[in-house]
Amino acid sequence: MRQHSATIMLVPLMPETRHLIGARELRMMKPTAHLVNDSRGPVVDEAALAKALRENWIAGAAMDVYETEPLPADSPLRDPKLENRVRLFSHFASAGRVTRLSADPHKGMAGRCVQGVIDVLEGRYGGDPANMPYVVNKEAFKGSG
Numbered sequence: 001m002r003q004h005s006a007t008i009m010l011v012p013l014m015p016e017t018r019h020l021i022g023a024r025e026l027r028m029m030k031p032t033a034h035l036v037n038d039s040r041g042p043v044v045d046e047a048a049l050a051k052a053l054r055e056n057w058i059a060g061a062a063m064d065v066y067e068t069e070p071l072p073a074d075s076p077l078r079d080p081k082l083e084n085r086v087r088l089f090s091h092f093a094s095a096g097r098v099t100r101l102s103a104d105p106h107k108g109m110a111g112r113c114v115q116g117v118i119d120v121l122e123g124r125y126g127g128d129p130a131n132m133p134y135v136v137n138k139e140a141f142k143g144s145g
Helices: 023-028 044-052 097-101 109-121
Strands: 005-009 035-038 060-063 087-088
Touching: 005 044, 023 044, 097 109
Parallel strands: 005 035, 035 060, 060 087
Antiparallel strands: none
């Protein structure tokens, strides 16, 4: 039985993580490996990934985030020759009504967004976004307070 391994991408999108996984990194993976990206699309160089799949550098990939969303019809990842090796999903994990629309910041993104704006405008948490609970990618604000 052939063993497979997976590399799962869960990193924030920052200048230093854009195309974190490109041709060099894909070539270092085992031919039985699968790449799973459900963090941010631009973390993976999609052209390099398509080439890696076409040339059998890796066994497969699964993604629900893309460099351009929705994934364009002419994306190299949509090549029919790759359809048995790549799984392309819509970014549906956060698509539930409560998750998207609830005003409660403990339940929904809309509530978190509004609460984050209120926290900034009212200068809560010492006015430092890095300390605010509903601010994402806090590392981008280090030393801003």
